Amino acid sequence: ENPEYRFRNRSFSGQYNALLAFYGGWLRERAGERGLPFADQWAPMNEHTFVQRRSEPDFSLVPDAIHPAPAGHFLMAFELLSQVNPDRKSVSSISVVPGAKDWRTSPEVSNLVVSDAKDHVTLTHLAKSLPWVVPSKAWKVDGKWDAEPDATVGYRMTVAGHKLSNERIKVAGLIPGNYELKIDGENVGTFSHLALSSKVELQSNEKTPQYQQALAVAELNRERNDVAIRPLRDAWAGIKGLR
Known part of the structure; x- marks a missing residue:
């Protein structure tokens, strides 16, 4: 028993998780009756927890059995977004490939220049959005809530960047070799012509300006x-506790 557990004086039913499953099913039915959208949080939370416990038996997305940790909050946000079918699941998709007479590229690309030696490519592209990025720590101030596992764990577990914030570039037809990829003059990595001809994903590359x-x-x-938000919420909670 953890003496620092904030809710050690409370008792929890061993069937609580099963109860949540039935409650979620009931909510799904009510949503269907009312013509409302429904996002299932119970199944993904359990699935990712069980998978992670294969290698980390004590892993939990809800360390105090009540409040999700930042990784749990991220997972909930991801599921809410993915289950309501977002309009856009990618940030950018750049493609440069050789055609019968000239080089073909994505409609969003302009100022494309490919060297005669096929060893250098420049282009202009302006994405319509930024990639989905989360800080490694949920807050900078000391808090009473569990800070682990952090949100980046949820980001990796859900593969959120690839699924909902994909940035990819493909350049085929280059002569064999390794190539520096630069964005706004910043070197963000070195990739082989084979990797570039397939695709390179950039949404999790910390070196990119975006x-x-x-x-x-x-x-x-x-x-x-x-x-602002957390102190105001705590003040409201204090007033509520006076009733």
Whole structure:
């Protein structure tokens, strides 16, 4: 028994998880009757937990048995987004391939230049959005809630970047060799002509300018939660507790 467990004085039914399954089924039926969308959180939370426990027996997305940790919150957000069928599941898809007479590329690409030696390519592309990036820590201030497992664990478990925030580039027809990939002048990696001719995914590449931009936005949102949202919520909870 963990003496630091905040809810050690409370008792929990051993059938609580099964109860949640039945409750989720009931909610699905009610949603169907009312013509409302429904997102199942119970099955994914259990599935990912059971899979992770094969290698980490004590793993939990809900460490205190009540409140999801940041990884659990991320998983819930991912499932909510994926189950309601988002309009866009990719950030960008760049393709440069040789055609019968000239090089063919994606409609969003402009200023394409391929060297005569087929060993150098430049192009212009402006994505319509940023990749989905989460900070490694859910908050910068000390909190009473469990901070582990962190949100990046949920990101990896769900393969969220690939599924809902995909950035890929494909360049075929280059002469054999290794190539530096630069974005806005920044070297984001070296890839073989074979890798480039298949595809290279960039959404989780921390070196890209767009990843750093997205991270800065996520950190601003984290600061908003730390400075404004969470203190206000705690104040409301204190007032509620007086009743």
